[in-house]
Amino acid sequence: MTKIRIFATHKISDYKQNRLWIIQQQRQNIFSRAVGKYVIKLAVSIPSFQQKRIQLQRSFKDKLIFIGPDVWADTNAPDFIEEDVLFADWKTYTKTTENLKVKVGRWNVPGTPPVILVDFKPFFKERDSFFFSMWESFRVDSIHAYGDYDESCIFAYAVGKVIESFYHFYKLENKKVAALFNEWMLGMGALYIKKQLPAVATLFTTHATSIGRSIAGNNKALYAYMDGYNGDQMAGELNMEAKHSLEKQTALHVDCFTTVSDITARECKQLLDKAPDIVTPNGFEPNFVPSDKEYDKKRMAARRDLLNVAEKLLGCPISPDAFLVSTSGRYEYRNKGIDVFIEAMNRVRTSGRLQREVVAFIMVPAWVRDARADLKEVIDKNIRTTSPMQMPFVTHWLNQMEQDKVLNYISHAGFTNSATDKLKIIFVPCYLDGSDGILNKPYYDLLIGMDATVYPSYYEPWGYTPLESIAFGIPTITTDLAGFGLWAKKHVTGNNISEGVAVVNRDDFNYFEVADAITSSILALAGKDKKETAEIRKRSFCLAAKAEWSKFIVYYEEAFRIALEHASKRNN
Numbered sequence: 001m002t003k004i005r006i007f008a009t010h011k012i013s014d015y016k017q018n019r020l021w022i023i024q025q026q027r028q029n030i031f032s033r034a035v036g037k038y039v040i041k042l043a044v045s046i047p048s049f050q051q052k053r054i055q056l057q058r059s060f061k062d063k064l065i066f067i068g069p070d071v072w073a074d075t076n077a078p079d080f081i082e083e084d085v086l087f088a089d090w091k092t093y094t095k096t097t098e099n100l101k102v103k104v105g106r107w108n109v110p111g112t113p114p115v116i117l118v119d120f121k122p123f124f125k126e127r128d129s130f131f132f133s134m135w136e137s138f139r140v141d142s143i144h145a146y147g148d149y150d151e152s153c154i155f156a157y158a159v160g161k162v163i164e165s166f167y168h169f170y171k172l173e174n175k176k177v178a179a180l181f182n183e184w185m186l187g188m189g190a191l192y193i194k195k196q197l198p199a200v201a202t203l204f205t206t207h208a209t210s211i212g213r214s215i216a217g218n219n220k221a222l223y224a225y226m227d228g229y230n231g232d233q234m235a236g237e238l239n240m241e242a243k244h245s246l247e248k249q250t251a252l253h254v255d256c257f258t259t260v261s262d263i264t265a266r267e268c269k270q271l272l273d274k275a276p277d278i279v280t281p282n283g284f285e286p287n288f289v290p291s292d293k294e295y296d297k298k299r300m301a302a303r304r305d306l307l308n309v310a311e312k313l314l315g316c317p318i319s320p321d322a323f324l325v326s327t328s329g330r331y332e333y334r335n336k337g338i339d340v341f342i343e344a345m346n347r348v349r350t351s352g353r354l355q356r357e358v359v360a361f362i363m364v365p366a367w368v369r370d371a372r373a374d375l376k377e378v379i380d381k382n383i384r385t386t387s388p389m390q391m392p393f394v395t396h397w398l399n400q401m402e403q404d405k406v407l408n409y410i411s412h413a414g415f416t417n418s419a420t421d422k423l424k425i426i427f428v429p430c431y432l433d434g435s436d437g438i439l440n441k442p443y444y445d446l447l448i449g450m451d452a453t454v455y456p457s458y459y460e461p462w463g464y465t466p467l468e469s470i471a472f473g474i475p476t477i478t479t480d481l482a483g484f485g486l487w488a489k490k491h492v493t494g495n496n497i498s499e500g501v502a503v504v505n506r507d508d509f510n511y512f513e514v515a516d517a518i519t520s521s522i523l524a525l526a527g528k529d530k531k532e533t534a535e536i537r538k539r540s541f542c543l544a545a546k547a548e549w550s551k552f553i554v555y556y557e558e559a560f561r562i563a564l565e566h567a568s569k570r571n572n
Contacts, residue, residue: 067162069155070103070117077117079108086114090169098165100158110287116166120158124150130157130188134246138191138253141245149242152185160192167197178203178563184210184243187250194253201567202254203559205280208461210243211235212267216335216459221508222267223481231271248272255570256563261483264461278559281487282462283552286545288444289471295448302441302449309439310359310426312378314392315385316419319357323526325452328363328443329465333405337456337479338364340511342406342425344454344518346413349423351519356526358423361450362406363443366429369397371437379438392417394427395438404429450474451533452497452525456504456514457482467547470500470540477521479506479514484547491546497521498532500540 070077082105094100101119106112123130127150131142142149163179166172180203181190190202211231216222218238222229235244251257251274259265259276269275290298307318327341345360375395378385393410394401401407406427417424430436432443439446447453453469453476463484469476475497478485485503488494494503504517528536 064113065166066107066113066115067159068115068117069158070101070119072117073119077103080115080117081106081108081112087116087166090166093169094165098161100161100165102162116162118155118158118162120155123154123158123161126157127154130154133195134188134191137195138249139245140188140191140249141241144239144241146239146242148185153188153246156181156186156189157192159186159189160196163189163193163200164196167200173199176564177201178560178567180205181250181254183207184247184250187246190250190254199567199571201256201560201563203256203258203563204250204254205258205260206247206251206264206268206272207260208264208459209267209271210247211238211240211271212264213335213459214238214240217332219334222459224508226266226270229270231273234271244271248274254563255566256559258559260462262486263481263483267461277562278555280555280559281483281547281552282464282467283547283549284464284467284471284544285549286471290448295473298445299448302446305439305441306359306361306446306449309375309379309395310424312383312385313375313389313395313426314417314419314424315387315389318359318424322357322359323451324359324361324449325454325522326361326363326447326450327454327456328447329455331364331366332459335457335459336364337454337458337514338362338406339409340456340514340518341454342409342413343512343515344456344522345423345425346415347515347519348522349415349421351523353523354422354526356422358522358526360423360425361428362425363428363432363446364406365431366404366406366427367399368430369399371396371430376437388417393425394429396428396430396436398429444468444472447474448472452476452522454518454522455479455482456506456518458506460484466501467544471544471547473537473540475500475502475525475536475540477502477504477518479504481506487547488543491543497525498528498536498539500536500543 082103086104086106091102091104094102099122101122103117105115107115131153134140134142142153167177177199178201179190179193181187182205184206187204190204193200194202211234212222215229215234215238231244231248235241251268251272256277257274258278258280259268260280260282262279265276265279289295303324306324307320307322311318327338329336331338333339341362348354348358372395374389377383393415394407398404410425410427415425428439430438432439432441432446434440434442447469451474453466453474455463455466455476455478457463457479458481460479460482463478463482466476466478466482466484477497478488478501480486480489480503485494488501489503492499492501494501496502502521504514506514525536
């Protein structure tokens with residue numbers, strides 16, 4: 001019997017803004033040898049889907065189908081190639097019978113998998129009746145909804161309609177079909193399929209619980225009091241009732257509930273009243289990392305560009321051998337540990353033990369107004385600056401700069417970025433997509449130039465950024481509150497940056513101890529000679545190889561087995 005899968009995920013708002021939808025950066029390799037030969041996959045913006053897709057495509061070929069939101073209307077969607085003959089009969093049927101507005105084509109990525117883009121806007125007129133049906137059938141609370149809730153849920157509804165139509169048109173009733181949905185945003189799609197197509201096996205993955213992230217983001221002690229938190233109560237306190245309700249009910253009703261790390265599994269059990277059926281850790285596909293001469297070439301180019309921007313901004317020469325360190329990720333000031341990164345860099349600066357020049361980069365997208373015209377001009381014309389520019393801490397002007405937490409902390413800590421300072425700090429507050437106006441390189445083409453990275457997260461269900469770092473041979477510092485950090489400690493001690501990864505103990509209250517630990521690791525790493533540095537890079541590469549999707553695919557195979565087994569029992 002042929003087997004089918006369906007997947008869905010993430011925020012509509014991210015798709016258009018970042019121009020990433022399914023193909024964000026590099027990650028896409030789930031389920032390479034996952035059971036079955038016919039897959040319908042709903043995947044839209046979660047970074048991991050890019051790499052996961054590769055192995056899925058190897059198994060399922062054109063029976064692996066991605067479904068995403070059509071937010072481009074009459075313009076061309078990036079990396080989407082429309083194809084008239086693909087599912088042409090079904091597409092014609094949807095126009096005449098189903099009132100579905102879809103585009104069918106292929107992803108312009110290796111394997112060129114089929115993609116269905118659906119215009120979900122017409123379904124807004126059915127919002128109230130649909131939300132009522134979700135309350136009636138699953139007790140999903142949409143009354144307290146606000147923000148991106150409606151948009152996400154209506155897209156999820158449209159996804160359900162696409163699957164339902166495709167399923168019936170191609171008479172898949174005798175096939176084994178599984179549908180995987182990611183995050184609360186697609187929860188209603190999973191519940192709709194559970195209600196309308198009970199023969200379909202449903203899977204739901206949460207990469208972080210909405211209420212757990214909210215507790216942490218509101219500066220409450222998440223971990224010290226975890227066992228005492230009631231998810232429903234906290235949702236009411238933090239105005240998160242709708243999202244929490246949707247996430248919780250989806251987890252309770254799907255055939256297989258998964259999450260990405262042991263630390264998030266604990267969170268799910270306590271706050272959602274449902275322990276995951278299996279933990280499915282995030283991996284990566286190594287094909288995005290250059291090798292041999294290309295690696296060296298890209299690393300040199302990255303360092304040249306980073307140092308050039310720094311010299312132009314700061315108005316002083318910087319040693320070609322300067323130690324480059326960075327942090328990156330979403331602008332979650334406390335959750336991502338951006339605050340403790342700045343604190344640690346300040347301690348490195350004032351330690352009196354630094355023998356090597358250091359430039360620290362904060363690569364975190366903020367509310368950018370525009371690229372600095374003064375900085376852009378001297379870069380474009382290759383003008384040598386001899387004095388620091390106004391605000392020599394930031395590469396792009398921000399809206400409401402006076403309220404920006406990063407800039408305020410840099411100022412508060414006493415950074416001056418003077419020529420005599422051993423450590424300079426620079427905020428790069430833009431999406432590094434290759435067209436930011438200053439660096440004009442994608443993130444990975446800059447990451448490769450670093451000597452170290454720091455991700456001192458307080459709330460980090462997995463942590464792709466430190467994994468990506470060691471995949472590029474860049475030693476990294478993370479914490480044991482990150483899923484990746486816990487995974488790394490199963491393979492190295494995590495006590496010494498020389499292992500490629502240093503895993504710092506972090507809890508709700510040891511902020512300054514974390515800063516001290518980061519300081520020690522950076523000072524130690526900056527003092528290594530070239531031979532020692534090369535060995536650390538090798539160890540980083542070796543550790544990363546243990547987190548490739550080819551190693552993690554077994555967890556998804558088991559998730560599909562669980563879901564299909566439950567669906568089979570329900571329908572027999």
